[in-house]
Amino acid sequence: MSEDPRLRAARSMLHDAGFPAARVAVAGHDRGIVVVSHLDLASLPAIAALAPGIKALGFSYLTLDITEPAQ
Amino acid sequence: MDTGFPTGQVLADLECSDPRLAEKYHLLLGRLRELGSVCIGYSGGVDSALLAQAALLALGSGRVLAVTGVSASVPESQLQSARDCARLLGLPHLEVGTDELSDPNYAANPSNRCYFCKSELWSQLQRVATERGLAWVLDGSNADDVREHRPGLRAASEQAVRAPLLEVGLTKAEIRTLSHAFGLPTWDQRAAPCLASRLPYGLAVTPERLRQVEAAEAALRALGLRELRVRHHGDAARLELGTAELGRLTPILPAVAAGVRAAGFERVLLDVEGYRRGALNESLTQLQAPRA
Numbered sequence: 001m002s003e004d005p006r007l008r009a010a011r012s013m014l015h016d017a018g019f020p021a022a023r024v025a026v027a028g029h030d031r032g033i034v035v036v037s038h039l040d041l042a043s044l045p046a047i048a049a050l051a052p053g054i055k056a057l058g059f060s061y062l063t064l065d066i067t068e069p070a071q
Numbered sequence: 072m073d074t075g076f077p078t079g080q081v082l083a084d085l086e087c088s089d090p091r092l093a094e095k096y097h098l099l100l101g102r103l104r105e106l107g108s109v110c111i112g113y114s115g116g117v118d119s120a121l122l123a124q125a126a127l128l129a130l131g132s133g134r135v136l137a138v139t140g141v142s143a144s145v146p147e148s149q150l151q152s153a154r155d156c157a158r159l160l161g162l163p164h165l166e167v168g169t170d171e172l173s174d175p176n177y178a179a180n181p182s183n184r185c186y187f188c189k190s191e192l193w194s195q196l197q198r199v200a201t202e203r204g205l206a207w208v209l210d211g212s213n214a215d216d217v218r219e220h221r222p223g224l225r226a227a228s229e230q231a232v233r234a235p236l237l238e239v240g241l242t243k244a245e246i247r248t249l250s251h252a253f254g255l256p257t258w259d260q261r262a263a264p265c266l267a268s269r270l271p272y273g274l275a276v277t278p279e280r281l282r283q284v285e286a287a288e289a290a291l292r293a294l295g296l297r298e299l300r301v302r303h304h305g306d307a308a309r310l311e312l313g314t315a316e317l318g319r320l321t322p323i324l325p326a327v328a329a330g331v332r333a334a335g336f337e338r339v340l341l342d343v344e345g346y347r348r349g350a351l352n353e354s355l356t357q358l359q360a361p362r363a
Contacts, residue, residue: 028304048343063340
């Protein structure tokens with residue numbers, strides 16, 4: 001199955017903003033949440049600045065995965 | 072009522088400092104006197120607490136009853152604060168069970184979910200008012216509410232529920248100012264919508280999901296976080312935290328994640344935009360758009 005082109009675009013925006021290690025997935029019962037992982041909390045302000053652009057791709061929310069934060 | 076603030080002196084001070092607001096409050100008292108006796112939909116929040124205070128002043132405790140609807144969508148902490156405030160005000164207070172969760176229209180969680188919840192609430196309050204011989208059922212809606220997405224207002228209108236705060240044009244900010252002047256503990260209380268508001272439209276409301284949200288939010292509050300919402304997205308919880316909370320998150324991050332996972336969520340997602348009121352309405356446009 002081919003990747004959602006919106007996710008590819010979101011990943012590209014993160015990489016262009018200086019987060020080449022970021023991984024991007026989609027979550028939520030309506031697949032409206034972008035989940036960014038492999039970044040720490042310090043990157044939150046910079047990621048937040050990308051929210052309008054990434055949401056404009058057709059998502060409702062941009063999130064950072066903190067399920068298992070580094071100790 | 073004795074909250075330590077002599078009402079007459081407060082009103083006299085208000086007439087000097089803010090005559091327009093004092094006039095609105097006098098209008099409110101006059102409106103309540105005209106109603107004769109009232110049964111108030113009382114959550115213990117900013118609006119219904121001020122409405123109850125004014126009703127007590129205008130009508131006396133024998134002609135006022137505050138009624139709180141109790142169901143799985145109301146957190147226990149909120150019920151306790153409603154009880155505490157009623158006790159402080161000397162307010163006759165009754166809790167009645169509401170059964171909105173057994174209504175399939177409500178449980179399906181459409182964007183007008185609040186309409187079905189409020190229909191159930193107001194029908195219960197109309198029953199109580201009839202049984203107790205109270206003339207009117209009152210809602211604590213204010214003048215700002217009509218500018219928001221509030222499908223519950225239609226239910227109130229259909230069941231002849233009056234909204235005196237709205238009728239005299241009191242805004243949320245004015246209600247907070249009055250509450251502060253009268254010494255009500257609710258004056259700076261944060262908005263506390265029901266737990267179902269944490270589920271995105273279209274995700275079914277179930278007692279188990281409501282319990283998960285309540286447990287996760289309680290865990291975060293136990294860590295000292297205050298301005299927060301745990302949004303339920305199936306196996307994932309999306310956390311919206313206030314700016315101050317985000318600033319002190321780093322040392323408690325593992326405990327935050329563990330607390331939310333312990334409530335039954337597999338994934339914990341931090342919303343990068345933080346807490347904002349009505350965030351779930353942001354997805355309305357997408358939800359209503361045709362799916363590809």
